[in-house]
Amino acid sequence: MTTAHDYGEGIHPERALKYAVQRVSGGRAELVEGVIHDLPTGWDHECVRDVLRSQISGTVDALEGIDGSGDLDLPGSLNWYVPDIAVVPGRLARGSGALAPDQTLLIVEVTSQATAETDRVVKRRRYADYGAPxxxxxxxxxxxxxxxxxxxxxxxxxxxGPHPFGETVPLPAPFGIDLDTSRL
Incomplete structure (x- = not known):
């Protein structure tokens, strides 16, 4: 006879949650400290991403990189992030699933009402822990x-920073460009 206890044998919580978050129906989601969160959508959010992408695109091309919002795995933790923008070397993006934060060149998070504290505190700590430069x-x-x-x-x-919107924000090497934040 099978008991409820038998179903729990051999299930690895990190793998199970990361498997589940990649299969959320109806949109993209991420795993933050073991909790699945829907990603915010909206034109305001998209406008900010678009303004930033247009400013870094030439440099990303020169670096033979890719900018997008692909999955970032934080192995050994209950975290699976989908950043608003991540710049990664093109050679790593091809044929891969999730990458780790230390494989990125830049990660950008844009706050919303729902994600502000996570982006400000949790993700900042975790991105540092996992070597995002x-x-x-x-x-x-x-x-x-x-x-x-x-x-x-x-x-x-x-x-x-923090730099108020409207100020120029320098991005160091390998970017070596100034971001105009007046349109954010």
Whole structure:
């Protein structure tokens, strides 16, 4: 006879949750500290992403990179993120599923009412833990842009900002460009 206990044998929570989040019906979702979250959608959010993508696209091309919102796995944790924008080397993007944050060149998160605290606190900490070299936080609620660099186990060691919308925000190497935030 099969018992409820038998079904739990051998199930690995991290794998099960990451499998589930990749199969959410009706849209994209991410896993944040073990909780599945729907991703925010809306034209305001898309406008910010579009403004940023248009400014970095030439540099991304020169770096032979890809910018998009592909899946990022944080192995060994109950986290599976879908950033608003991630820039990754093109050679890594081809034929791969999820990448790890340390395989990115830049990660951008754009806050919404639903994601603000997660983007400001949890993702900042986790992206640093997992070696994302640059994390750009566009906070639509506070109308600021903050760049985090120098990831480590205790968080990011370099913080540039917060810069109010309208200021120019320099993106360091390998980008070496200034972001115009006046249209955010």
């Amino acid at each position: 640059l994390y750009l936080l566009v906070d639509r609620l506070d109308k600021t842009v903050t760049l985090f660099a120098g990831p480590g186990r205790l968080g990011y060691t370099e913080v540039y």
